[in-house]
Amino acid sequence: MPSIKDQLGPLFEPRSVAIIGATNDLRRWGGWVVDRPKRTGYKGRLYPVNPREPEIQDLTAYPTVGAIPDEIDMAIIVVRAHLVPGVMEECVAKAVKSAIVISAGFAEAGEEGRALQERTVAIARAGGLRFVGPNCQGIYTAAADFNVMWPNAPRPGGIAIVSQSGSYAAGLGSQLIARGLGVSVCLSIGNQADLSFADYLEYLAQDERTKAICLYIEGFSDGRRFYETAKALAPRKPILVFKPGRTPTGARSSMGHTASLATQDRLVDALCRQAGLIRAPESGHLLVMADAVAVAGAAPGRRVAIVNGAGAQCVIIADACDALGLELPLFDSATQARLQELLPPHAPAARNPIDLGGPGPDPVMHTEILETIAALDYIDGIITAPISGGGGDSISEQSEALLVRVTSLPKRFGKAVVVSGFGGAAFDNPGLRRYRDAGIPAFTAEDCARAAYALARYGEVQRPP
Numbered sequence: 001m002p003s004i005k006d007q008l009g010p011l012f013e014p015r016s017v018a019i020i021g022a023t024n025d026l027r028r029w030g031g032w033v034v035d036r037p038k039r040t041g042y043k044g045r046l047y048p049v050n051p052r053e054p055e056i057q058d059l060t061a062y063p064t065v066g067a068i069p070d071e072i073d074m075a076i077i078v079v080r081a082h083l084v085p086g087v088m089e090e091c092v093a094k095a096v097k098s099a100i101v102i103s104a105g106f107a108e109a110g111e112e113g114r115a116l117q118e119r120t121v122a123i124a125r126a127g128g129l130r131f132v133g134p135n136c137q138g139i140y141t142a143a144a145d146f147n148v149m150w151p152n153a154p155r156p157g158g159i160a161i162v163s164q165s166g167s168y169a170a171g172l173g174s175q176l177i178a179r180g181l182g183v184s185v186c187l188s189i190g191n192q193a194d195l196s197f198a199d200y201l202e203y204l205a206q207d208e209r210t211k212a213i214c215l216y217i218e219g220f221s222d223g224r225r226f227y228e229t230a231k232a233l234a235p236r237k238p239i240l241v242f243k244p245g246r247t248p249t250g251a252r253s254s255m256g257h258t259a260s261l262a263t264q265d266r267l268v269d270a271l272c273r274q275a276g277l278i279r280a281p282e283s284g285h286l287l288v289m290a291d292a293v294a295v296a297g298a299a300p301g302r303r304v305a306i307v308n309g310a311g312a313q314c315v316i317i318a319d320a321c322d323a324l325g326l327e328l329p330l331f332d333s334a335t336q337a338r339l340q341e342l343l344p345p346h347a348p349a350a351r352n353p354i355d356l357g358g359p360g361p362d363p364v365m366h367t368e369i370l371e372t373i374a375a376l377d378y379i380d381g382i383i384t385a386p387i388s389g390g391g392g393d394s395i396s397e398q399s400e401a402l403l404v405r406v407t408s409l410p411k412r413f414g415k416a417v418v419v420s421g422f423g424g425a426a427f428d429n430p431g432l433r434r435y436r437d438a439g440i441p442a443f444t445a446e447d448c449a450r451a452a453y454a455l456a457r458y459g460e461v462q463r464p465p
Contacts, residue, residue, distance in 0.1 A: 008130065297458070302453075
């Protein structure tokens with residue numbers, strides 16, 4: 001049997017794509033899945049399939065997939081559910097290598113749909129064709145610059161997203177662009193009739209572009225295999241999970257959404273702990289936590305120091321750290337004395353957090369305080385504001401030297417560092433790029449605590465019990 005990399009290579013790196021059910025109507029799915037790859041940089045070959053149209057969006061259309069005069073790496077299927085088994089037979093006859101069935105109306109819709117789904121799976125498996133879905137929203141893959149997921153594609157990067165919900169995956173597009181975060185893959189997987197979470201994890205484990213994997217899970221189609229696959233992968237590549245349906249009402253809703261098996265929340269918590277998965281408390285935390293571990297890897301523990309020029313930020317971040325189970329140790333008396341010597345006279349006592357006495361603190365003082373804290377054996381990570389004067393395109397020689405000292409803290413001291421206080425798109429800020437390139441993630445307020453928690457949790461995953 002071919003390796004998972006060979007099986008799914010045509011899905012994640014398609015050179016030719018047939019779009020079955022393509023249309024000129026941009027208000028419909030069949031129109032979107034032609035328009036989006038054309039507009040967002042796909043360099044491969046697109047083959048619209050529609051028996052009634054000779055041309056679709058300025059591309060030659062074909063009456064059937066069998067009429068296409070080329071090998072097809074991937075078929076995207078957007079026809080009515082009752083037509084899908086027949087279309088799958090045509091794809092098998094054509095030796096199409098992979099498929100995404102966007103069409104809905106299968107197991108999530110009742111017994112008749114379940115029977116259609118089973119027929120489709122049987123046809124595909126008999127022909128050796130692996131497929132995503134049905135009842136899904138498509139794919140973005142940076143390896144091929146191929147996008148049918150979003151109207152506009154984000155930048156390529158290290159985060160892979162595998163989502164049972166198409167609408168959740170689609171909604172992440174604007175968040176990714178706004179934050180400037182980069183994605184290797186975003187895949188909506190729907191009912192998992194053929195390929196399951198475990199298959200995608202096996203593939204992404206070998207994908208060099210992917211540094212962290214995000215999973216939106218409503219239920220498990222193959223819990224044992226998922227657990228074993230995730231547990232083997234997690235120490236080598238971080239896996240982050242958001243699982244809705246914490247309440248009985250939410251769990252009931254997820255069953256009708258993607259034909260998933262609702263799972264008691266306490267069992268999900270236990271599975272995540274035992275398999276080494278990092279569970280995001282809320283859906284909006286998932287990208288922050290994934291970006292943190294993709295940039296910085298792991299922290300040696302949960303003991304955090306906070307350093308900021310704004311007292312309110314110290315309090316907000318400290319509250320968020322406490323809520324996530326991070327520790328803020330009080331500094332020993334000798335360290336307090338040393339820090340008090342460095343701080344301006346009007347600054348509050350240096351206990352933890354450290355209030356630097358106002359915005360725009362002296363950058364030399366700030367740097368020396370960070371180095372003092374980083375040397376402490378009872379501190380595992382630091383959340384700090386960026387040093388003043390270190391964020392522009394052109395900075396002084398002294399500021400450059402200080403920035404080098406700060407960005408080298410993780411390597412010099414083996415501690416995690418998270419920078420707070422940046423807003424807007426991440427890669428619009430040249431100073432922020434300097435921090436990120438050095439393995440220091442940067443966020444605002446509570447997101448810094450979430451990032452620090454993810455780094456600490458991944459450190460726990462990597463350490464033997």
